[in-house]
Amino acid sequence: MDELTLSLAALPHLSGAALPSYVRADLRAGIVHIGVGNFHRAHMAVYLDRLMNQGLARDWAIIGTGVTDHDARMRAALEPQDWLSTVVEQTAEEAQARVTGVMVDFIAPGDRAGILAAMADPAVRIVSLTVTEGGYFIDPATGAFDAAHPAIRADAATPDQPRTAFGLILAALRRRRDAGLVPFTVLSCDNVPHNGVVTRNAVAGLARLSDPALADWVTGNVAFPNGMVDRIATVTNDRERGICRSQFGIDDAWPVFCEDYIQWVLEDHFPAGRPPLEQAGVTFVDDVTPFENMKIRILNGGHAIIAYPAGLMDIHFVHEAMQNPLIAAFLARLEREEILPVVPPVPGVDLHDYVALIEGRFANPAIGDTVRRLCLDGSNRQPKFIVPTIADRLAQGLPVQGLALESALWCRYCLGLTDSGAEIAPNDPAWDRLQAQARRAVDDPAAWLDMRDVYGATADDPAFRTAFAHARHALTEAGTEAVLRRYLDGTL
Secondary structure (H helix, E strand, O other), X not given: OOOEEOOOOOHHHOOOOEOOOOOHHHOOEEEEEEOOOHHHHHOHHHHHHHHHHOOOOOOOEEEEEOOOHHHHHHHHHHHHHOOOEEEEEEOOOOEEEEEEOOEEEEOOOOOHHHHHHHXXXXXXXXXXXXXXXXXXXXXXXXXXXXXXXXXHHHHHHOOOOOOOHHHHHHHHHXXXXXXXXXXXXXXXXXXXXXXXXXXXXXXXXXXXXXOHHHHHHHHHHOOOOOEEEEOOEOOOOHHHHHHHHHHHOEEOOOOEEEEOOOEEEEEOOOOOOOOOHHHHOOEEEOOOHHHHHHHHHHHHHHHHHHHHHHHHOOOOEHHHHHHOHHHHHHHHHHHHHHHHHHOOOEOOEOHHHHHHHHHHHHOOOOOOOEHHHHHOOHHHHHHHHOHHHHHHHHHOOOOOHHHHHHHHHHHHHOOOEOOOOOEOOOOOOOHHHHHHHHHHHHHOOHHHHOOHHHHHHHXXXXXXXXXXXXXXXXXXXXXXXXXXXXXXXXXX
């Protein structure tokens, strides 16, 4: 197939992908989004593309921006292609491409004046963000806002020159308040428990450091709906660029590859208005908590369960991990025996069916999701995805052998060597600290649990400490594969 470089001019000549039925010139911006990564373009942008293809939401186009070097690289890649993105949705049997055109501009990170002007525009009624689980300045053990973080202290000292996403949001809200404008809704699209509450705590917490009256106004007037987001979108490499060119005839500098499954559950709290997202498949509920618990504990917890044994066994792709009978059985047993019993009921959902669904999603060979991506940032993910389940089971007097083994596998991974002796490159913002603790834990497993920002009060529970120490020593003595066998046959 002849390939064409993606752009507005090339759209009429592309034949390998579904194309927008809307015209870019007809769109008006209603959303500023901070953090234009692959997940955002595979999730929120796809829902809006669905609406616009129905002739709806033409005044809800996106202006992208960000605060990181990644955002700057993304902007440099997308600008020559007029902010268009190719989204490739993959099942095990086939792949389909669509080009989305819902982003109409991308303000450069560092262009503070431009970002604040966009957010202060009355036409903008939502400011959304995907800044990753670790980007919310929260204490992982308590969930409280970390007002002492250097980046937060810097924004509090110079509120008119913000550098963080929350500093920008707060400065824009101040402008709108002072101008008598309705505040925009702040919509977190990150995979964080009670992401709306966490975002409100960050924005109001920052305000309280320099302007308590503004903090009170934020908590009393600005909406921060909670939401549960779900879609697996992988990292873009030359493999994905090559497939996009050869299979779909599109030369896209940063295409998005993702599974065909997509879900978004939102609390319907948008005082300034919102797109009719329910017509694109979004579920609106009064309380997102049951859906959030289900997804974070079963799916994200499941990712952690397969990630670290696979990483230690030199397995590269997630679907290859699911093809390993020991890892697949470890996931199946731990999900059904230790996680499901402490996941509260979800309206209209059979949790056993949901577990089977995520097992099938993990096993999809077309996605090309990597084990290394799942292992990334455990210091932020474990306190959200694994430790709450441990705490719930301990509170009910239930055993935690499998979850303790998962924690021990993470500890072993952070030594930085696989079972074969291959080096594991740094894979966490706190890698140096994790490595130091993991080395101490070889002889003294309790040293790993000293990370109270990760484990909180669970570190003091004798049952968890004993199970963790036993699993950690077993991994040193026998290796990952043997320990998984012993766990599965009941001899660990």
